[in-house]
Amino acid sequence: MGRYEDFTKFRQEMNAKILEEGTLEIKRFFGIDERTYHPGALDAKTKELMGLAASLVLRCDDCVTYHIIEALDKDATKDEIYETFTVALVVGGSIVIPHLRRAVSFLEEMLDLSSKLP
Amino acid sequence: MGRYEDFTKFRQEMNAKILEEGTLEIKRFFGIDERTYHPGALDAKTKELMGLAASLVLRCDDCVTYHIIEALDKDATKDEIYETFTVALVVGGSIVIPHLRRAVSFLEEMLDLSSKLP
Amino acid sequence: MGRYEDFTKFRQEMNAKILEEGTLEIKRFFGIDERTYHPGALDAKTKELMGLAASLVLRCDDCVTYHIIEALDKDATKDEIYETFTVALVVGGSIVIPHLRRAVSFLEEMLDLSSKLP
Amino acid sequence: MGRYEDFTKFRQEMNAKILEEGTLEIKRFFGIDERTYHPGALDAKTKELMGLAASLVLRCDDCVTYHIIEALDKDATKDEIYETFTVALVVGGSIVIPHLRRAVSFLEEMLDLSSKLP
Amino acid sequence: MGRYEDFTKFRQEMNAKILEEGTLEIKRFFGIDERTYHPGALDAKTKELMGLAASLVLRCDDCVTYHIIEALDKDATKDEIYETFTVALVVGGSIVIPHLRRAVSFLEEMLDLSSKLP
Amino acid sequence: MGRYEDFTKFRQEMNAKILEEGTLEIKRFFGIDERTYHPGALDAKTKELMGLAASLVLRCDDCVTYHIIEALDKDATKDEIYETFTVALVVGGSIVIPHLRRAVSFLEEMLDLSSKLP
Numbered sequence: 287m288g289r290y291e292d293f294t295k296f297r298q299e300m301n302a303k304i305l306e307e308g309t310l311e312i313k314r315f316f317g318i319d320e321r322t323y324h325p326g327a328l329d330a331k332t333k334e335l336m337g338l339a340a341s342l343v344l345r346c347d348d349c350v351t352y353h354i355i356e357a358l359d360k361d362a363t364k365d366e367i368y369e370t371f372t373v374a375l376v377v378g379g380s381i382v383i384p385h386l387r388r389a390v391s392f393l394e395e396m397l398d399l400s401s402k403l404p
Numbered sequence: 405m406g407r408y409e410d411f412t413k414f415r416q417e418m419n420a421k422i423l424e425e426g427t428l429e430i431k432r433f434f435g436i437d438e439r440t441y442h443p444g445a446l447d448a449k450t451k452e453l454m455g456l457a458a459s460l461v462l463r464c465d466d467c468v469t470y471h472i473i474e475a476l477d478k479d480a481t482k483d484e485i486y487e488t489f490t491v492a493l494v495v496g497g498s499i500v501i502p503h504l505r506r507a508v509s510f511l512e513e514m515l516d517l518s519s520k521l522p
Numbered sequence: 523m524g525r526y527e528d529f530t531k532f533r534q535e536m537n538a539k540i541l542e543e544g545t546l547e548i549k550r551f552f553g554i555d556e557r558t559y560h561p562g563a564l565d566a567k568t569k570e571l572m573g574l575a576a577s578l579v580l581r582c583d584d585c586v587t588y589h590i591i592e593a594l595d596k597d598a599t600k601d602e603i604y605e606t607f608t609v610a611l612v613v614g615g616s617i618v619i620p621h622l623r624r625a626v627s628f629l630e631e632m633l634d635l636s637s638k639l640p
Numbered sequence: 641m642g643r644y645e646d647f648t649k650f651r652q653e654m655n656a657k658i659l660e661e662g663t664l665e666i667k668r669f670f671g672i673d674e675r676t677y678h679p680g681a682l683d684a685k686t687k688e689l690m691g692l693a694a695s696l697v698l699r700c701d702d703c704v705t706y707h708i709i710e711a712l713d714k715d716a717t718k719d720e721i722y723e724t725f726t727v728a729l730v731v732g733g734s735i736v737i738p739h740l741r742r743a744v745s746f747l748e749e750m751l752d753l754s755s756k757l758p
Numbered sequence: 759m760g761r762y763e764d765f766t767k768f769r770q771e772m773n774a775k776i777l778e779e780g781t782l783e784i785k786r787f788f789g790i791d792e793r794t795y796h797p798g799a800l801d802a803k804t805k806e807l808m809g810l811a812a813s814l815v816l817r818c819d820d821c822v823t824y825h826i827i828e829a830l831d832k833d834a835t836k837d838e839i840y841e842t843f844t845v846a847l848v849v850g851g852s853i854v855i856p857h858l859r860r861a862v863s864f865l866e867e868m869l870d871l872s873s874k875l876p
Numbered sequence: 877m878g879r880y881e882d883f884t885k886f887r888q889e890m891n892a893k894i895l896e897e898g899t900l901e902i903k904r905f906f907g908i909d910e911r912t913y914h915p916g917a918l919d920a921k922t923k924e925l926m927g928l929a930a931s932l933v934l935r936c937d938d939c940v941t942y943h944i945i946e947a948l949d950k951d952a953t954k955d956e957i958y959e960t961f962t963v964a965l966v967v968g969g970s971i972v973i974p975h976l977r978r979a980v981s982f983l984e985e986m987l988d989l990s991s992k993l994p
Contacts, residue, residue, distance in 0.1 A: 300977035303984065307954075309562070309962045311554045318547050318554070319970045322494045326545070327483035332450055333491060336457045340495045341971070343458045343735070345818070346935070348974035349495075364779075365445035372781045373451060376440045377458045377467075379733025380791045381697070381813070384820035387772035394775065418741035421748065425718075427726045427798070429790050436783050436790070437734045444781070459735070461971070463582070464699070466738035482543075490545045497969025498555045499577070499933070502584035505536035512539065558966045563955035568922055569963060572929045576967045579853070579930045581700070585967075600661075601917035608663045609923060612912045613930045613939075615851025616673045617695070617815070620702035623654035630657065663916070665908050672901050672908070676848045680899070681837035686804055687845060693808045694815045694849045703849075719799035727805060730794045731812045731821075817936070836897075844899045852909045853931070856938035859890035866893065 289395065293351055323356070331360035335370045342374035342382055342389065350389045358396055367393060407513065411469055441474070449478035453488045460492035460500055460507065468507045476514055485511060525631065529587055559592070567596035571606045578610035578618055578625065586625045594632055603629060643749065647705055677710070685714035689724045696728035696736055696743065704743045712750055721747060761867065765823055795828070803832035807842045814846035814854055814861065822861045830868055839865060879985060883941055913946070921950035925960045932964035932972055932979065940979045948986055957983060 577585035695703035931939035
């Protein structure tokens with residue numbers, strides 16, 4: 287489970303540093319970013335999958351990792367995530383494939399992990 | 405309603421030309437693209453909104469126009485579309501704003517139009 | 523002066539619409555965006571030129587237009603703006619050139635206009 | 641033939657302005673850009689088609705227009721150009737499609753024009 | 759030769775996983791992607807070099823690695839590859855340089871390796 | 877201090893290789909790139925911060941690392957760098973955040989290092 291923990295640890299440490307040292311605008315941006323995925327007219331799962339699709343077409347591996355974690359936490363199914371991958375691949379083209387490989391690798395690791403929970 | 409008609413006319417004419425003249429790979433890609441937004445584990449409306457978010461962060465005005473048309477056709481509400489705009493703006497930053505202005509202008513025109521239907 | 527007025531009119535109308543109809547996150551984002559270019563450790567002119575460079579490498583014509591207007595308003599000189607263009611061209615490559623043409627065309631129009639002011 | 645002439649006129653006028661007013665680095669960059677497409681280990685046609693593929697995946701309409709003109713001038717065939725479009729569409733995804741429509745529209749106009757030459 | 763083997767192993771394993779678990783659209787996209795580089799009006803080497811240029815301007819290291827392998831396999835020469843790098847650098851600007859460094863490092867490793875073959 | 881040294885070593889080795897093996901256009905481009913950040917109408921520090929903002933919105937980690945080193949060398953303060961981060965985050969959106977984390981991590985390491993100098 288090293289990848290999940292490594293990702294989360296660095297993310298939390300650096301976010302804390304950014305919120306401690308950053309400008310007021312940076313802090314407010316982080317606040318908005320967090321609110322954006324709260325349920326509203328769209329539910330939280332849909333928003334996370336939307337964030338996942340946007341992250342994949344923009345080819346941001348860390349953002350993809352984060353939204354996979356959050357989507358699973360909001361009970362997105364494997365099929366829903368693969369359909370999100372499909373939209374992103376078709377919109378973004380073959381340039382998305384290396385990021386899709388890493389996304390699939392991470393997703394399978396997470397699913398494997400959760401299947402072992404009591 | 406010129407904008408909707410102009411967009412649709414040029415889109416249809418050129419798609420026909422591309423499918424007539426294009427390579428087998430281009431034709432097959434167009435087939436996949438069409439299938440991608442069919443309902444599956446995710447419903448068609450969710451997929452169109454996902455395509456809208458991806459189009460906005462990639463700043464493709466024509467793609468945004470197309471997915472607004474399709475999302476409205478799948479009964480997406482104004483609030484759902486504005487929440488999709490929110491995800492795209494926060495993910496993509498202020499560089500998205502000029503495209504958001506055009507998206508809002510087109511959306512309002514479409515909503516205005518549909519409110520006048522019998 | 524049609525271009526300046528057209529740009530400003532559409533921008534103001536649609537920003538008003540977005541702030542009227544938009545989600546709380548969109549409104550807050552617009553607030554942050556405005557604050558970002560206030561003078562701080564860096565003066566306002568430097569921030570506008572920085573915004574101009576970022577807009578050019580991201581190839582956003584409307585953003586380029588906006589930051590040229592703001593940079594001139596903060597007394598950026600023609601030479602400073604051309605050096606900003608240089609950084610953006612070298613960072614972003616020949617793909618920036620069509621946007622540079624439009625930027626130069628708009629800049630010259632603005633400079634010509636201001637030289638005619640009493 | 642308005643589109644070809646309009647494009648070429650604005651391009652030439654603004655390039656002249658940029659070379660007149662621009663920094664030394666901008667002038668040198670334009671020199672390099674021109675040299676890049678000269679024949680070497682790869683012939684000029686191949687380089688123009690390569691520039692066309694790169695322009696399409698980066699979704700720069702003016703760059704696409706320019707490289708279509710140059711590729712035709714170096715005797716690229718319609719089939720070679722459509723295969724270049726194929727590579728760009730598959731690499732860049734459906735987000736390329738609106739640019740492909742405009743590229744096909746311009747290409748057909750150019751081919752139609754040249755078929756009428758004596 | 760670790761880099762080549764690591765890249766190829768992960769690529770093959772994850773592609774197999776994607777083709778096993780993926781949607782029909784993903785599978786078809788992979789089929790199109792493969793066909794795109796088959797010889798047609800353009801020969802296979804030219805298409806691989808075109809894919810290399812597109813990958814470099816889009817700054818996708820894995821795609822660059824893949825197209826270098828394929829281009830060498832289709833007998834692209836070192837000079838042809840460096841001219842492809844030139845087109846990509848000039849189109850994409852200095853932002854391409856870090857990816858060019860990694861591309862050159864990989865290319866030299868591959869050339870060094872092949873020079874040692876019996 | 878491994879990160880700074882690793883980055884600099886690979887950068888210097890590969891730049892030397894590129895300048896040795898590269899085409900004339902590549903060599904000239906490297907020359908222009910170097911000249912671009914020389915003081916002119918804008919001072920060197922401002923240009924480095926501008927390059928930093930452009931690198932962050934284009935999400936190029938190595939370019940960010942390089943411009944942080946250069947900006948510190950031109951006596952940019954921590955506050956000036958954080959305001960540059962702010963412009964880049966607001967222009968580029970949340971997709972910039974993973975790159976901002978790495979930028980902040982590197983900046984803090986560099987500041988920590990320089991505070992220990994005699």
